[in-house]
Amino acid sequence: MSATLPMPGATIELAAAVKRYGPILALNDLTLSVGGGITGLVGPNGAGKSTIIGLVTGLMPPSSGKVRVLGSDPWTDTALRARIGYCPDGDRAWHGMSGREFVTRLGVLAGLDPADAARNAEDALVRIGLSAALDKPISQYSKGMRQKAKLCQAVLHRPELLVLDEPLNGVDPLSRVEILKTLREMAAQGMAILVSSHVLHELETAIDRVVLIHRGRLLAEGTVEEIRDLLDEHPHAVRLEAQEPRKLASALLALEGVVGVQLLDGKTVDVTTRDPGQFYASLPEVITASGFAVEALWSPDSNLEAVFRYLVKGGGG
Amino acid sequence: MGIYRGGYRTYTGPMLSPQTRFLVVAGLEFRRFFRQKWVRWLALLGCVPVVLFAAIVLVKVLVENMAAGAIPSLELLPKLLSAQLQFMALLAAVAGAGLIAEDRAGNALLLYLARPLSPERYAVGKLIALVGLLALAYLVPAFLYVSLELMVAAGGGAMHAVLRLLATLATTSVHVLVTALMVLALSSLGTRARYVGLSWIGIFYLSEILAAVAGQALDAEWTAMFSLPGLYRKGAELLIEGRSDGALPFLILAFLGIGSALFLRWRVMRLADAAEGQ
Numbered sequence: 001m002s003a004t005l006p007m008p009g010a011t012i013e014l015a016a017a018v019k020r021y022g023p024i025l026a027l028n029d030l031t032l033s034v035g036g037g038i039t040g041l042v043g044p045n046g047a048g049k050s051t052i053i054g055l056v057t058g059l060m061p062p063s064s065g066k067v068r069v070l071g072s073d074p075w076t077d078t079a080l081r082a083r084i085g086y087c088p089d090g091d092r093a094w095h096g097m098s099g100r101e102f103v104t105r106l107g108v109l110a111g112l113d114p115a116d117a118a119r120n121a122e123d124a125l126v127r128i129g130l131s132a133a134l135d136k137p138i139s140q141y142s143k144g145m146r147q148k149a150k151l152c153q154a155v156l157h158r159p160e161l162l163v164l165d166e167p168l169n170g171v172d173p174l175s176r177v178e179i180l181k182t183l184r185e186m187a188a189q190g191m192a193i194l195v196s197s198h199v200l201h202e203l204e205t206a207i208d209r210v211v212l213i214h215r216g217r218l219l220a221e222g223t224v225e226e227i228r229d230l231l232d233e234h235p236h237a238v239r240l241e242a243q244e245p246r247k248l249a250s251a252l253l254a255l256e257g258v259v260g261v262q263l264l265d266g267k268t269v270d271v272t273t274r275d276p277g278q279f280y281a282s283l284p285e286v287i288t289a290s291g292f293a294v295e296a297l298w299s300p301d302s303n304l305e306a307v308f309r310y311l312v313k314g315g316g317g
Numbered sequence: 318m319g320i321y322r323g324g325y326r327t328y329t330g331p332m333l334s335p336q337t338r339f340l341v342v343a344g345l346e347f348r349r350f351f352r353q354k355w356v357r358w359l360a361l362l363g364c365v366p367v368v369l370f371a372a373i374v375l376v377k378v379l380v381e382n383m384a385a386g387a388i389p390s391l392e393l394l395p396k397l398l399s400a401q402l403q404f405m406a407l408l409a410a411v412a413g414a415g416l417i418a419e420d421r422a423g424n425a426l427l428l429y430l431a432r433p434l435s436p437e438r439y440a441v442g443k444l445i446a447l448v449g450l451l452a453l454a455y456l457v458p459a460f461l462y463v464s465l466e467l468m469v470a471a472g473g474g475a476m477h478a479v480l481r482l483l484a485t486l487a488t489t490s491v492h493v494l495v496t497a498l499m500v501l502a503l504s505s506l507g508t509r510a511r512y513v514g515l516s517w518i519g520i521f522y523l524s525e526i527l528a529a530v531a532g533q534a535l536d537a538e539w540t541a542m543f544s545l546p547g548l549y550r551k552g553a554e555l556l557i558e559g560r561s562d563g564a565l566p567f568l569i570l571a572f573l574g575i576g577s578a579l580f581l582r583w584r585v586m587r588l589a590d591a592a593e594g595q
Contacts, residue, residue, distance in 0.1 A: 021590075059430055059431060059589060060589070078435060079335045080433075081335075081433045082332055083327075088424065090424040109341055109342070109428075109429065110432055111333040112330075112332065123322055155320060155321075158325065158326065158328035159328075186320065189319070189321075189324050
């Protein structure tokens with residue numbers, strides 16, 4: 001395929017993009033156009049999501065093909081990166097620092113005046129709900145608090161495009177709701193957002209469009225409804241960590257669509273549901289009503305891998 | 318409640334130039350150094366030799382050479398450099414070992430590099446910070462000491478002292494730069510600052526011990542060139558003492574510095590690519 005940009009004027013454009021890491025082909029002839037609003041980049045681990053994010057944020061060049069972000073090449077146009085906000089995967093970032101210091105430091109690195117960065121960092125952290133933890137070391141933050149702090153650092157310089165890599169992975173349900181709400185508000189005010197996940201259902205209440213990636217290829221692209229119809233035919237597994245897993249398991253079993261609950265150890269519960277959308281929507285209510293402390297929530301990747309294998313074999317895409 | 322007071326709008330205010338963004342990295346790291354207790358202690362202790370040696374010079378000048386206006390005993394400078402070298406090596410281990418290793422461990426490289434900052438400039442920012450710190454422990458004391466010599470020297474001794482000052486600055490600059498490059502290159506290899514620091518200390522002091530043992534066994538001076546401190550000491554003789562036998566150690570040291578710089582550049586480029594491709 002020739003590397004012709006598919007949709008001039010789009011926020012993100014990839015034309016016949018290929019990325020190799022030595023003998024490994026991470027991205028295979030991918031052509032993609034992403035506009036405004038919130039776009040979900042969904043695929044199992046190793047699908048190529050982080051590679052796409054690396055290309056879009058200018059962290060790496062494509063092996064061949066073209067990448068354009070906000071009209072420029074992010075690899076060669078270093079100044080463009082000041083217009084992009086990036087929230088990477090992983091939660092170990094700079095544990096020696098307080099949340100305030102972490103966000104301020106990244107704001108200064110983004111180009112803000114140090115005094116402005118400090119003022120805006122405090123404001124953003126307070127507004128996102130971390131006022132009590134401003135000067136606590138990040139190592140004492142919960143997963144949800146760390147993700148919120150990382151979100152603050154990504155948006156402090158008011159980027160035109162925000163790129164988030166698995167921002168909800170392991171985050172507790174209430175923090176998920178708050179993070180998605182914040183993303184929706186920013187998108188409604190004009191920020192373009194690309195968010196990756198290996199679980200469509202955790203994003204579906206917030207995103208406008210979905211791009212499904214598998215083994216470096218574009219598998220499907222469309223609205224949330226279109227893609228969800230493809231995925232919902234398979235049961236979906238969710239893993240939760242809680243202080244009282246038995247009581248939580250009983251409460252979850254009563255939810256519509258839940259077909260199985262398994263206690264794995266003293267803290268972990270695996271739930272299987274045939275209606276993930278309904279499950280993710282109901283979960284915060286169950287937790288709030290019952291007062292169970294759910295510390296982490298994620299979807300085992302093997303579950304999604306099975307769904308993608310189904311799609312690749314001809315069920316979708 | 319949104320994350321922005323007054324809602325989101327794109328930023329239109331002044332921003333730092335991407336070309337000089339690495340100076341922000343340097344400034345932030347430099348400030349971070351002094352929040353570490355051990356760095357503060359070492360920096361403070363590093364002042365002791367220079368104060369001591371300066372006092373000796375002043376006493377010598379006052380007691381012996383004031384009337385003649387001669388330059389005081391010059392053999393003190395190598396001793397001072399030798400003492401400061403220990404502080405520089407320890408500071409490099411305590412402060413420099415984590416500069417890249419901790420970013421790797423904390424998955425923070427991506428946060429840096431997604432900013433308008435290339436991998437090379439990221440490394441240069443770290444390098445400037447470490448060079449600044451090591452200069453405080455090595456270059457500045459030597460400069461102050463030789464400046465003192467310059468002040469107390471008179472007549473024909475002044476020109477000699479100026480040349481000596483320039484030679485000292487050049488030598489200590491090379492030493493500081495090479496040390497910083499080697500420690501940063503080591504730091505880029507690990508994810509645990511403690512092990513990187515121990516590796517550096519091991520290379521520095523173990524090579525000294527082995528070279529000393531070999532020197533005793535073979536009854537030869539050239540074995541000093543197999544020790545890192547030996548290279549520093551011998552190399553300093555080229556510019557400061559004007560001894561030609563310091564040329565080879567100086568060249569080896571310069572080669573180590575250039576090699577470390579090239580390795581560091583290659584390594585940060587690889588780290589940037591690998592970190593995103595994981």
